[in-house]
Amino acid sequence: MHDIKERESSKMRSLERALHVLAVLEESAAAIGVTDLGRASKLSKATVLRIVSVLEKYGYAEKIQGRYRLGAAVLPLAHAYVLGNELTRVALPVLQELAQTTEETASLFVRLGFKRVLVERIEGLRPLRFVLPIGERLPLHVGAGKVLAAAMPEAELHRMLDELGEMHLVSGEPLARQALLSELERVRRQGYAVSPGERMMGIVAVAAPVTDADGATVAAVSLAGAKDRMTPEKIEWVSIAVRDAARMISERYGGARGG
Amino acid sequence: MHDIKERESSKMRSLERALHVLAVLEESAAAIGVTDLGRASKLSKATVLRIVSVLEKYGYAEKIQGRYRLGAAVLPLAHAYVLGNELTRVALPVLQELAQTTEETASLFVRLGFKRVLVERIEGLRPLRFVLPIGERLPLHVGAGKVLAAAMPEAELHRMLDELGEMHLVSGEPLARQALLSELERVRRQGYAVSPGERMMGIVAVAAPVTDADGATVAAVSLAGAKDRMTPEKIEWVSIAVRDAARMISERYGGARGG
DNA sequence: AAACAAAATTCCACACAATGAACCTTCAGG
DNA sequence: CCTGAAGGTTCATTGTGTGGAATTTTGTTT
Structure with missing residues (x-):
């Protein structure tokens, strides 16, 4: 995510390097040796080894057969x-209510860099997946991500789009930059986003922004269900329920400042 | 957890300090200012500020109104x-099977220092709690923890008991050191532990160890249910089911070395 | 609204912690 | 038994992390 640009004067170089190694461990599906870790993070073997030794001492890394x-x-x-966060605490009952009345899966996302992270999810009648996807990093240009992208500063948004390059929906259909920008504009105007099968085939999602006391977008509430259950009529009233839920979370979040 | 004993020659002091600050953030329920962070971690304000700035830059810390x-x-x-770990991957279907046949909640714990961490849980018919407790740190001297404590090196175990001081069950009943040691010996002999309401009132848990190819205990499988459903007869056959599950995970885990 | 208190943030010269090139050890394959 | 590849160790050098003091910001009291 963050390139380590050694040129730039970064205070705490060793810590930044360690966090970079941690990011490599996060991305790497399988266990990885120090040589590969060094290659991936552009650090010397000795440095990487010192870092992972400390990470291991604190339980953030595990050594298994030298990897x-x-x-x-x-x-x-x-x-x-999740326990300590004000946002997840106030959102939980609202998401429960939303999932129950709509009988679909309600989720809460926050933006992290140029991605969004699933921070809370309440399954509706039928779970979308079995393994719990909390913590998953997902893109900002599809699905509920559009609500978060719509709130990004113009310059940052364009930097992200430059990085992304060619965008595609899960259907394979290309997504032009201009088309996304107009869509984001529409999301800003109408206050919610509808995403028919953009990120997962056969899943329709409706999302609305959660704002803090200053009106800044801090999260996105999303409701997702199978395409065949999400008729235009249901999408209509669900979009209202989602906006209501997002507004309720916003109020309670802003109201309890300093908690 | 780890005291920062500055005397000891610790390589990567700055990284250890940063991880220590992270631990303080983890323990602190509410948001915390740099002065308090400094007090809690015994570091100067300036140092703490530098550390949290970097943590914030990478998303590991959040600043909200100066806290x-x-x-x-x-x-x-x-x-x-959870996704990348071999253990959780092979354990998942076994836990599902176990939860289904027993209709109770099946959990997987690993030891982390002098605590255990819940790494996977499949709820039975009625969930034990609503909020997902994965990642919770729990003690080793009660419940499924006994299986992990039973596998600790003698010296380490005694160091832990020294640190713990007086131990109590959730009922308030004191737990003598000698009583725990004999119980651990029994757990070793019979290969499983039964814990009637030790950590949570009204919950009976049965647990068995998962071992790697060398026979070292790497995790504990636990099955927990309400006291009134867990009759002696059910405990009897459940203890077999739990041991079978643990053995199955052990075999599949050992079998796929290097995955 | 002013004055105060407390906490956050910036600054800087020094000390020593982090660095990486070179070296040692282990192990798998031929 | 040799060879290569990878994990791990060592140590002199240097530039990074450090903490006290100065400064700004925040918020609380009068």
Whole structure:
């Protein structure tokens, strides 16, 4: 995500390098050796080894037969994040209500760099997937991501689009930059986004922004269900329910400042 | 968890300090200012500020009105851990099977220092709790923890008991060190642990160890249910089912070395 | 609204922690 | 038994992390 541009004067070089190694471990599906870690993070073997040794000591990395992978200590961090976070706390009952009345799956996303992260999900009648996808990094230019992209500063948005290059929907259909920009404009105007099968085939999602006291977008509420259940009429009233839910979270979040 | 003993020659002091700050953020329920962070981690304000600035840049910390809390970037780490980990992958279908046949909640724990961490859970008929507790840090001297404690090296176990001091069950009943040691010995002999309401009132848990190819305990499978459903007869056959599940995970885990 | 208090943030010269090239060890394959 | 590849170790050098003090910001009291 963050390239380590050694030129730039970065305070705490060693820490940034360590976090970079952690990011490589996150991306790497399988366990990875120090030589490969060094290659991937552009650091010397010795440096990488020192970093993973410390990470291992604290449980953030695990050594298995000379190879390294993420360690179990990352789980308590995520647990503490979800429990301690004001946003997830106030959103939980609202998402429950939303999932129950619509009988579909309700989710909460926050933006992280040029991606969004699923921070909370309540399944409706039939789960979308079995394994829990909380923490998954998803793109901003499709689905509920559009709500978050619509709130990005113009310049940052264009930097992201430059990085992304050619965009496609899951159907394979290309997504022109101009088409996305107009769509984002429409999302801003109408206050919600509808995404028919943009990221997952056969899944229709409706999403609306959660804002803080200053009106800045801090998260997106999304409701997703199978295409055949999401008729135009249902999408109509669901879009209202989603906006209501997002507004309710916004109010309670803004109201309890300093919690 | 890890005291920062500055005396000891620790390579990568700055990284260890940063991880220590991260641990403080994890423990702190509410957002916390740099002064308090400095107090809690015994570091100067300036140092703490530099550390949290970098953590914030990478999304591991969030600044909200001058106070800091964990950031959303910890969630993708946990997600990657669960997806990429061989153990959770092979355990998933076994836990599903176990939860289905027993109609109770099946869990998988790994040891992390002197605690255990819940890494996977499949709910039975009635969930034990609503909010997902994956990543929770729990003690080793009660419940499924006994299976992990039973596998600790003698010296390490005693160091832990020294740190713990007086132990109590959730009922308030004190737990003598000698009583725990004999119980651990029994767990080793019979290959599983039964914990009637040790950690949570009204919940009975049965647990068995998962071992790697060398026979070392790497995790614990646990099955927990309400006391009134867990009759002695059910505990009897459930303890067999749990051991079978643990053995199956052990075999598949050992079998796929290097995955 | 002014004055104060407390906390966040910036600055800087020094000390020593982090660095990486070179070296050692282990192990798999031929 | 040799060879190559990868994990791990060592140590002199240097530039990075450090913390006290100065400065700005925030928020609380009068």
